[in-house]
Amino acid sequence: xxxxxxxxxxxxxxxxGVLYDSGGEGGGVPIAGSAEAVRRIxxxxxxxxxxxxxxxxxxxxxxxxLQGLGFDISVAEVTAPAPAACRLLKERGLRPHLxxxxxxxxxxxxxxxxxxxxVVIGDAAENFSYANLNEAFRVLIGLEKPVLIxxxxxxxxxxxxxxxxxxxxxxxxxxxxxxxxxxxxxxxxKAFFESALAEMGVPPEQAIMIGDDIVSDVGGAQQxxxxxxxxxxxxxxxxxxxxxxVPKEPNLSWDxxxxxxxxxxxxxxxxxxxxxxxxxxxxxxxxxxxxxxSAAWG
Amino acid sequence: xxxxxxxxxxxxxxxxGVLYDSGGEGGGVPIAGSAEAVRRIxxxxxxxxxxxxxxxxxxxxxxxxLQGLGFDISVAEVTAPAPAACRLLKERGLRPHLxxxxxxxxxxxxxxxxxxxxVVIGDAAENFSYANLNEAFRVLIGLEKPVLIxxxxxxxxxxxxxxxxxxxxxxxxxxxxxxxxxxxxxxxxKAFFESALAEMGVPPEQAIMIGDDIVSDVGGAQQxxxxxxxxxxxxxxxxxxxxxxVPKEPNLSWDxxxxxxxxxxxxxxxxxxxxxxxxxxxxxxxxxxxxxxSAAWG
Numbered sequence: 001x002x003x004x005x006x007x008x009x010x011x012x013x014x015x016x017g018v019l020y021d022s023g024g025e026g027g028g029v030p031i032a033g034s035a036e037a038v039r040r041i042x043x044x045x046x047x048x049x050x051x052x053x054x055x056x057x058x059x060x061x062x063x064x065x066l067q068g069l070g071f072d073i074s075v076a077e078v079t080a081p082a083p084a085a086c087r088l089l090k091e092r093g094l095r096p097h098l099x100x101x102x103x104x105x106x107x108x109x110x111x112x113x114x115x116x117x118x119v120v121i122g123d124a125a126e127n128f129s130y131a132n133l134n135e136a137f138r139v140l141i142g143l144e145k146p147v148l149i150x151x152x153x154x155x156x157x158x159x160x161x162x163x164x165x166x167x168x169x170x171x172x173x174x175x176x177x178x179x180x181x182x183x184x185x186x187x188x189x190k191a192f193f194e195s196a197l198a199e200m201g202v203p204p205e206q207a208i209m210i211g212d213d214i215v216s217d218v219g220g221a222q223q224x225x226x227x228x229x230x231x232x233x234x235x236x237x238x239x240x241x242x243x244x245x246v247p248k249e250p251n252l253s254w255d256x257x258x259x260x261x262x263x264x265x266x267x268x269x270x271x272x273x274x275x276x277x278x279x280x281x282x283x284x285x286x287x288x289x290x291x292x293x294s295a296a297w298g
Numbered sequence: 299x300x301x302x303x304x305x306x307x308x309x310x311x312x313x314x315g316v317l318y319d320s321g322g323e324g325g326g327v328p329i330a331g332s333a334e335a336v337r338r339i340x341x342x343x344x345x346x347x348x349x350x351x352x353x354x355x356x357x358x359x360x361x362x363x364l365q366g367l368g369f370d371i372s373v374a375e376v377t378a379p380a381p382a383a384c385r386l387l388k389e390r391g392l393r394p395h396l397x398x399x400x401x402x403x404x405x406x407x408x409x410x411x412x413x414x415x416x417v418v419i420g421d422a423a424e425n426f427s428y429a430n431l432n433e434a435f436r437v438l439i440g441l442e443k444p445v446l447i448x449x450x451x452x453x454x455x456x457x458x459x460x461x462x463x464x465x466x467x468x469x470x471x472x473x474x475x476x477x478x479x480x481x482x483x484x485x486x487x488k489a490f491f492e493s494a495l496a497e498m499g500v501p502p503e504q505a506i507m508i509g510d511d512i513v514s515d516v517g518g519a520q521q522x523x524x525x526x527x528x529x530x531x532x533x534x535x536x537x538x539x540x541x542x543x544v545p546k547e548p549n550l551s552w553d554x555x556x557x558x559x560x561x562x563x564x565x566x567x568x569x570x571x572x573x574x575x576x577x578x579x580x581x582x583x584x585x586x587x588x589x590x591x592s593a594a595w596g
Binding site for chain 1: 423424425426427428431432435436439453454460461462463464466467468470471472473474475476477
């Protein structure tokens with residue numbers, strides 16, 4: 001086993017597409033084995049932090065939904081973009097016009113929103129209407145120096161009824177219309193991963209990020225000095241990774257029907273070393289990138 | 299007067315933002331002097347073709363609206379993206395999923411739309427809903443080789459009640475989500491300007507394009523070998539041109555309250571030469587780009 005693997009002390013877990021598929025009447029469906037996997041990871045003694053770009057609800061509401069789906073998770077264990085954005089807005093004296101999901105608005109309760117001098121865009125879902133997009137555009141184009149803050153830059157995600165455009169697509173629309181570049185809060189921003197690692201108290205070289213998004217999860221974590229695993233659940237689509245620029249191939253890819261976390265957990269007891277070994281031994285390394293993966297993991 | 303100016307034989311006129319501002323109950327409001335300008339240009343003996351990216355209605359319906367607003371205009375004088383797109387679809391055996399305005403759909407009446415193998419996007423206005431964008435995205439991402447055809451790539455335009463996002467913004471959203479580059483039919487595509495020039499029977503070096511969009515009108519026409527004038531009506535906003543890449547500065551900019559066409563027409567009788575002189579003499583050349591403009595016109 002590689003030396004670094006023995007040093008792994010913490011996991012960052014994406015949620016949507018890794019632990020469950022969102023959408024539908026109950027708010028989502030767990031991916032087989034993932035609730036059990038979270039329990040096993042915690043029992044193994046590894047540190048665990050959930051690192052999500054979820055912006056369709058407050059952390060409180062989101063965590064309550066996940067608990068209802070059977071997950072052992074608490075608000076403090078979740079690193080999400082909205083609280084990070086609020087810190088940034090306060091630091092820089094920015095007053096946002098919000099283009100976000102109704103359920104996310106309470107996260108910005110103590111932020112001054114009068115006479116906006118920036119736009120904050122999240123995964124607004126049904127709030128991505130023609131009228132709302134025009135309104136956000138007019139605020140931006142009316143500013144002497146437009147500031148656009150985007151809660152993530154995902155291209156799309158999978159819900160129970162199919163793929164949906166994510167915030168990144170609408171971010172690009174506003175960027176193009178106003179000739180600005182958005183500031184991304186959330187994955188793949190380096191500062192966001194760093195705050196998640198700080199919550200765990202684990203340095204990047206001792207942590208693994210597990211996610212389904214090649215850019216936000218894999219690329220972002222690698223930029224931050226972590227190793228990254230791309231799961232083949234959620235939005236994962238065969239052959240799609242190649243078209244997108246990330247620093248390196250995913251360090252590992254899972255070829256399992258169930259969640260990556262499940263894959264890890266299924267091969268561990270309470271032994272941290274055994275779990276780390278499972279990461280290397282049980283994962284299915286993409287054949288086409290084997291040499292590069294080896295190098296990356298050397 | 300420059301030698302080239304004596305050779306000008308035709309004008310291409312953008313419509314929205316140059317002749318009228320769209321929107322509102324009557325469908326739009328003419329820009330002062332523009333209807334009279336069209337009459338004078340026609341009386342002067344100059345060739346005239348309207349070159350628009352309008353895709354919120356069929357050409358027939360659009361022309362009828364403009365006639366109702368007092369313009370001397372016929373369907374044959376209008377070069378628009380939808381008929382050009384239909385030619386392209388037929389040539390390549392493409393069956394579109396349409397994300398366009400309801401009123402544009404009849405332009406595609408004789409196009410096979412079963413089992414789509416491409417997406418055509420126009421200025422769909424209210425049809426740019428979250429559900430419709432997701433639907434177009436799913437068609438595209440489901441294709442082995444996604445083909446996205448965009449009727450123009452404008453960033454925004456001005457209606458009577460304010461600025462609105464144009465098709466280009468939504469095109470960018472789908473491009474990003476699907477990692478594809480759209481094929482643009484309409485301005486600034488070279489083939490589109492060439493077909494407008496062919497309608498007039500005037501070569502590019504003997505024609506001037508007049509429009510309010512620095513990329514679609516000015517940049518596109520210049521790429522095609524024409525000279526271009528940017529009006530300061532419509533979407534024109536001071537200081538915005540500099541941020542956008544076009545081959546050259548606009549050859550001229552108007553600093554008038556009324557339309558550029560009105561500006562031309564106000565200084566001409568029936569003499570073609572006098573009109574061409576007016577283009578040079580009455581236009582207000584942007585001070586900041588005087589040298590480059592001189593060179594371009596030399």
